[in-house]
Structure formats: C-alpha cells, structure tokens
Amino acid sequence: MAVMEMKEAINQALKEEMIRDEKVFILGEEVAEYNGAYKVTKGLLDHFGPKRVIDTPISETGFTGLAVGAAMMGLRPVVEFMSFNFSFVAFDQIISNAAKMYYMSGGLFNIPMVMRGPNGAGPRVSSQHSHNVESLYAHFPGLRVMSPSNPADAKGMLKSAIRCNDPVIFLENELAYSLKGEVPDGDNLVPIGKGDIKREGTDVTIIAWSRMMSLAKAAAEELAKEGIHAELLDPRTLKPLDMPLIAASVKKTNRVVVVEEGHYFCGLGSQVAESIYRDLFDYLDAPIQRIAQGENPMPYAANLEAATLPSVEKIVMAAKQAAYRA
Amino acid sequence: MASTKNEVSSLTKEKLVEMLEKMLVIRHFEEASIKAYQQKKIAGFLHTYIGQEAVGVGTLAHKLPQDSVVTTYRCHGLYLALGGNPKAGMAELFGRITGCARGKGGSMHFFSKEHNFLGGHGIVGGQFGVGIGAAFKSNYDEDNAVSMIFFGDGATVQGTLHESMNLAALWDLPAIFICEDNQYGMGTACTRAIANTDIASKAEAYGIKGYTLNGMDLHEVHDRMGEIIKEVRATRRPVLIHMKTYRYFGHSVSDAGLYRTKDEVDSWKAKDPIQVISRGLIESKGLSEDEFKNLQKKIKSQVQEAVDFADESPEPPIEELTQHVYMDEAGNP
Numbered sequence: 210m211a212v213m214e215m216k217e218a219i220n221q222a223l224k225e226e227m228i229r230d231e232k233v234f235i236l237g238e239e240v241a242e243y244n245g246a247y248k249v250t251k252g253l254l255d256h257f258g259p260k261r262v263i264d265t266p267i268s269e270t271g272f273t274g275l276a277v278g279a280a281m282m283g284l285r286p287v288v289e290f291m292s293f294n295f296s297f298v299a300f301d302q303i304i305s306n307a308a309k310m311y312y313m314s315g316g317l318f319n320i321p322m323v324m325r326g327p328n329g330a331g332p333r334v335s336s337q338h339s340h341n342v343e344s345l346y347a348h349f350p351g352l353r354v355m356s357p358s359n360p361a362d363a364k365g366m367l368k369s370a371i372r373c374n375d376p377v378i379f380l381e382n383e384l385a386y387s388l389k390g391e392v393p394d395g396d397n398l399v400p401i402g403k404g405d406i407k408r409e410g411t412d413v414t415i416i417a418w419s420r421m422m423s424l425a426k427a428a429a430e431e432l433a434k435e436g437i438h439a440e441l442l443d444p445r446t447l448k449p450l451d452m453p454l455i456a457a458s459v460k461k462t463n464r465v466v467v468v469e470e471g472h473y474f475c476g477l478g479s480q481v482a483e484s485i486y487r488d489l490f491d492y493l494d495a496p497i498q499r500i501a502q503g504e505n506p507m508p509y510a511a512n513l514e515a516a517t518l519p520s521v522e523k524i525v526m527a528a529k530q531a532a533y534r535a
Numbered sequence: 536m537a538s539t540k541n542e543v544s545s546l547t548k549e550k551l552v553e554m555l556e557k558m559l560v561i562r563h564f565e566e567a568s569i570k571a572y573q574q575k576k577i578a579g580f581l582h583t584y585i586g587q588e589a590v591g592v593g594t595l596a597h598k599l600p601q602d603s604v605v606t607t608y609r610c611h612g613l614y615l616a617l618g619g620n621p622k623a624g625m626a627e628l629f630g631r632i633t634g635c636a637r638g639k640g641g642s643m644h645f646f647s648k649e650h651n652f653l654g655g656h657g658i659v660g661g662q663f664g665v666g667i668g669a670a671f672k673s674n675y676d677e678d679n680a681v682s683m684i685f686f687g688d689g690a691t692v693q694g695t696l697h698e699s700m701n702l703a704a705l706w707d708l709p710a711i712f713i714c715e716d717n718q719y720g721m722g723t724a725c726t727r728a729i730a731n732t733d734i735a736s737k738a739e740a741y742g743i744k745g746y747t748l749n750g751m752d753l754h755e756v757h758d759r760m761g762e763i764i765k766e767v768r769a770t771r772r773p774v775l776i777h778m779k780t781y782r783y784f785g786h787s788v789s790d791a792g793l794y795r796t797k798d799e800v801d802s803w804k805a806k807d808p809i810q811v812i813s814r815g816l817i818e819s820k821g822l823s824e825d826e827f828k829n830l831q832k833k834i835k836s837q838v839q840e841a842v843d844f845a846d847e848s849p850e851p852p853i854e855e856l857t858q859h860v861y862m863d864e865a866g867n868p
C-alpha cells in the first residue's frame with residue numbers, strides 16, 4: 210500500500226496498462242511535453258516516447274475521430290480531454306461514431322477506447338468551463354460511464370476501462386486530483402459496474418460519486434453527531450448502475466439521498482431515483498431526496514458559485530428530511 | 536501575400552497619443568489584474584493581453600459604431616481598446632455586480648453591448664460562428680458594418696474556423712478573421728500544432744485575401760488594417776489576417792512558461808509597442824518626457840480607481856443566480 214494523490218494513481222494506471230499492452234496509446238492536448246494540463250500524464254512521454262504519448266493540436270473533432278478509427282483497426286486509444294467541457298467539440302464523434310459503431314456494424318467493429326479527463330466545476334471558471342457531463346453521455350447506449358471518488362478506485366477503475374472492449378467515458382475531477390489515499394500495490398482491478406459502500410450505516414443511504422463523495426463523507430460525520438447513521442454508497446460506474454448493491458443498501462436503510470454535482474433537471478440522480486422507485490418502491494419509507502446543481506449556468510462570482518453547487522449543509526439537510534428528522 | 540510596412544505613417548501626434556494611451560490602459564490594467572489575482576481577489580483563469588496591445592488597439596481604431604467584435608477568453612485587452620470601462624472590467628474580474636457581465640462571466644467572458652463586443656469566449660474556436668453571424672446581420676440590415684473576429688494561432692486548426700471561412704466566402708459576409716499569432720497555444724509551439732504555419736495562405740483555399748502583418752508594429756497594424764477594413768466594408772468579401780505577435784506572460788497566470796527561453800521572451804519584449812511608440816513620440820513628434828510621465832501617471836491612477844471600485848463593489852445579490860437563464864418569464868423555473 211502506498212499513499213498517493215488521485216492524479217498519481219491515474220498516472221500509474223496509464224503507465225501499467227501501457228506497459229502491459231503495447232496497443233494502448235495516449236493522445237490529447239498538452240499530454241506529452243507539458244506533462245498534461247493537470248500533470249496527470251507526467252513522465253509518460255519520457256517513458257514511452259512520442260509514438261505512444263501524443264500531443265495533439267486543439268482539434269477535438271479530429272483527434273477523437275482518429276481514435277475511433279484507430280480503435281476499429283485494433284489499437285486501444287486513451288483520449289485525454291483537457292476538460293470534458295471540450296468534449297462537446299467532439300460530441301458527434303463520441304455519440305455518432307464511438308457509441309454506435311459496434312451495434313450498427315452488426316458486431317464487426319468494436320471500439321476499445323477510453324475518453325478521460327476532468328469533469329465538473331473547476332474553481333471559478335464560469336459558464337463554459339464547468340459542465341458535468343455524466344447524464345449526457347450515460348444517455349446513449351454504447352457508452353459506459355465511470356467516475357472514481359478516491360485514488361485506489363481511480364487506478365483500479367481506469368485499468369478496467371482500458372481493458373474494456375467498448376468505449377468508456379472516464380470522468381475525473383480537477384478539484385480531486387490532489388486528494389490523497391492508499392492505493393494497493395499490484396494489479397487491482399475494480400470491475401466495471403461494481404459500486405462500493407464507503408461507510409456503513411443504518412438510517413439513510415447517501416448515493417454520491419466523484420468529488421461529491423467527499424462532501425457526503427463530511428455530511429455523514431455531521432449526521433452521526435446527531436445520531437443519524439448514514440450509509441455512503443459510491444456507484445463508481447454510473448452506467449451500468451450496480452443495482453444489486455443499491456438494493457441491498459436501500460433494503461437496510463429504507464431512505465435515500467442522491468447527490469450529484471450536475472444540474473437537477475435530467476441529472477443522473479433522476480435516473481438513480483427512478484431505478485430505485487421502479488425496483489424497490491416497497492422498501493422506501495420516505496421520498497428520495499436529490500441534491501444537484503441549480504438550474505442555471507455556472508456563474509463566476511464566488512457567492513453565486515457556492516450557492517448553486519451542492520454542499521455539505523445541503524446534504525445534511527436532505528438526509529434529515531429523508532429520515533424525517535428535519 | 537507579404538505585407539509592406541508603411542514607412543511614412545499617416546498618424547498624427549494626437550492619434551498616436553490616443554492609441555498609446557489605450558495601450559497603456561491595457562498594460563496597467565493587466566498588471567493590476569495579475570497583482571489582484573496574487574492577492575486572491577480574482578480567481579479562475581486569467582489570460583492577459585500584455586505584449587499584444589498593438590494588435591487590438593491598431594485594429595479597433597477603425598471600428599465604426601455598427602461594427603462588431605468577438606474574441607477568445609483573452610478578452611480584456613480588446614474590451615479596453617474598444618473603450619470599455621476599466622471599472623466595469625475590473626469589477627468583472629473581482630466577481631462583483633458592477634462588472635461588465637454582472638460578475639457572472641469573469642475574466643474569460645467580457646461583453647459590452649454599446650460596443651457590439653460579442654464576448655470573450657472560453658471554447659477554442661467557439662467564437663467563429665458568432666462572428667460570421669454578426670457579419671450576416673450586417674448584410675441583412677444593409678448597415679455597412681464589418682465583423683472583426685479575433686482568435687489565437689491555436690484555433691486555426693479547429694474545424695469551426697474553416698467552416699466559418701467557407702460560409703463567409705460563399706455568402707459574401709464582411710467578416711475579418713484576425714489571427715493573433717502569439718506563437719503558442721498554451722505550451723504548444725504553433726509549429727507542433729499547425730501543419731502550415733503560413734496562416735494567411737489558408738485564405739486562398741476559400742478564394743479570399745490573406746495578409747500577414749507585424750502585430751508588434753502599431754503603425755503597420757493601424758495603417759494596413761485601415762485599408763483592409765475599408766476594402767471589406769466596400770466589397771463585402773471576408774479576409775484573413777495573420778498578426779505576428781507575442782504574449783509576454785504565461786498562457787494564464789498559473790502557467791510557468793517553461794516551454795520558452797528567457798532569450799526568446801526578451802527578444803520580443805525588445806520590440807515592445809508601447810516603448811517603440813512612446814520613444815517615437817518623444818523623439819520625433821514633440822511629446823515631452825514630462826507629458827509622457829503624466830500620461831502614465833494618469834492611467835495608473837485610473838486603473839487604481841478601477842481596482843478600488845471593484846474592491847468596494849458588492850457581490851451580486853443571491854437572486855442574480857437565476858436571473859438571465861431565460862429572457863421570457865415562461866422559461867424560468
């Protein structure tokens with residue numbers, strides 16, 4: 210076990226998978242000589258050379274399309290979006306090509322490709338740089354969506370994503386890149402579709418992923434002081450959802466809060482809630498509470514930004530409401 | 536299509552002083568913004584225009600009221616060159632309600648309706664469509680305007696530029712595509728990102744004219760852009776301008792700039808337009824050292840006033856959060 214930052218864990222996963230499989234290569238803006246805009250790909254150019262760690266021009270449509278074609282021919286590209294905000298420039302390649310190719314070719318061409326990079330709000334970067342994209346990409350059949358909340362998961366999940374034979378959207382978070390945690394040595398894969406209980410509890414299940422799990426942890430501490438024992442469930446893979454894990458937890462606590470950083474309307478949390486209502490309605494003792502970002506673009510001003518994002522206080526309040534203790 | 540420098544500039548002392556003043560406002564404003572960033576009064580990204588002042592000031596000297604301007608996130612300089620209020624600019628950087636976008640946009644998203652300044656845009660290549668749309672409007676309304684679209688060298692490889700140049704050429708849209716080539720897109724030298732770095736030559740592919748100008752030379756920018764803008768106004772044919780310039784600081788304040796040598800940076804600073812113009816004014820146009828010093832003093836205090844104004848301005852009220860999502864009431868949640 211070594212303690213490392215999230216970005217280091219992701220770096221290790223990339224490095225180990227590139228050593229394991231020479232078909233794996235990385236491309237994206239500033240990934241090579243600059244060592245990545247957030248230093249996630251640090252040292253990889255030195256280790257693997259410019260054939261496998263490739264700086265691209267600012268041409269998201271072009272290089273994402275290139276990755277799809279290379280994947281069809283048997284390579285395993287890892288595309289880094291400097292942030293997922295810029296994946297919108299490549300949206301057509303991701304949706305019309307990467308997501309659909311295997312199906313519409315009748316199984317002839319699969320796309321073993323990972324698209325990764327930071328998702329969600331950076332600090333104070335305003336409307337065009339703060340999107341949460343999980344609900345968008347999870348909508349389209351053909352894509353898998355993963356988003357880790359700690360370094361150990363990040364490493365194990367990314368390794369599984371790179372070995373996956375389908376396109377995977379792998380969502381990191383800029384504000385969590387320096388989050389530290391223990392990472393087991395060796396080849397520890399976190400399977401796609403497997404969630405994890407981050408804290409056991411009996412009174413309410415808080416479902417949260419990525420950076421929101423850190424907020425949920427702080428909320429659970431607060432709630433414990435008031436005698437409310439929250440169970441923290443991290444789905445880790447957002448599509449497909451680990452419904453067996455969610456079911457086991459809901460059957461235990463009978464109350465649910467879903468926390469996401471993205472907007473409320475059609476946010477991924479609405480799908481999580483619907484899946485629970487559909488499969489587990491009889492086990493619920495209270496309506497599901499959702500915490501999400503407000504229905505407005507991200508503002509720049511500090512006070513407005515804080516007001517629109519989920520917070521520990523908002524999660525505590527929602528959990529109390531779910532537990533009828535508000 | 537190489538450029539020819541006008542040896543004899545048409546510029547009067549008054550015009551030169553006016554433009555020097557604009558360049559100084561930008562320079563001091565940006566320096567103050569870096570300082571305020573270090574004091575944590577400004578957050579997020581901060582991309583300064585220092586080094587590129589002659590491009591914006593020399594070009595926008597020809598802007599008529601009906602013309603429009605759009606650019607990237609590196610937008611403070613053009614906003615100020617257009618005559619945007621430094622107080623509202625600084626307040627935007629501070630995230631205050633008195634900012635030019637009510638504290639909602641921040642550094643990357645300055646706007647000014649009175650100048651038809653259609654914004655600072657955060658997505659590389661995102662502004663091209665906006666720019667040709669403004670040019671389209673001008674033809675539609677027959678108001679004889681032109682649309683000036685500024686972008687970086689890094690954006691020349693986005694598909695949107697090429698789609699927009701094609702549309703503009705196809706439909707005779709008075710769009711002036713102005714590439715501010717500061718040699719780098721973040722840490723990537725343009726030679727590592729652009730297959731053909733002769734930007735102006737790309738015009739030929741769309742059957743329009745391309746020009747290469749020395750963006751460090753205010754006289755050249757001013758005089759040549761004057762002719763070019765006049766021509767576009769008359770012919771309604773789009774043009775592509777390659778301005779060679781340089782940013783003295785990192786891409787944004789968080790960039791240490793390790794990909795460039797000090798010698799390289801210094802060699803560009805030696806051509807600094809503010810120094811060249813002020814020296815020229817003093818040596819051959821009769822501006823006294825004292826007059827120049829007073830000018831600098833005046834602008835410094837103007838910028839300080841802007842900083843104080845921003846500092847004293849209130850944050851946006853919380854209701855502001857859900858205002859301007861939609862214009863019509865029915866759309867509001």
Ligand SMILES: Cc1ncc(C[n+]2csc(CCOP(=O)(O)OP(=O)(O)O)c2C)c(N)n1
Nearest residue numbers: 295609657658659687688689690719720721
């Ligand atoms: C579509 C998109 N991809 C990536 C980025 C991140 N990014 C911001 S600025 C920049 C470099 C742009 O360089 P250039 O166009 O030369 O303009 P300059 O910053 O030099 O003025 C990059 C890659 C972005 N904002 N948008």
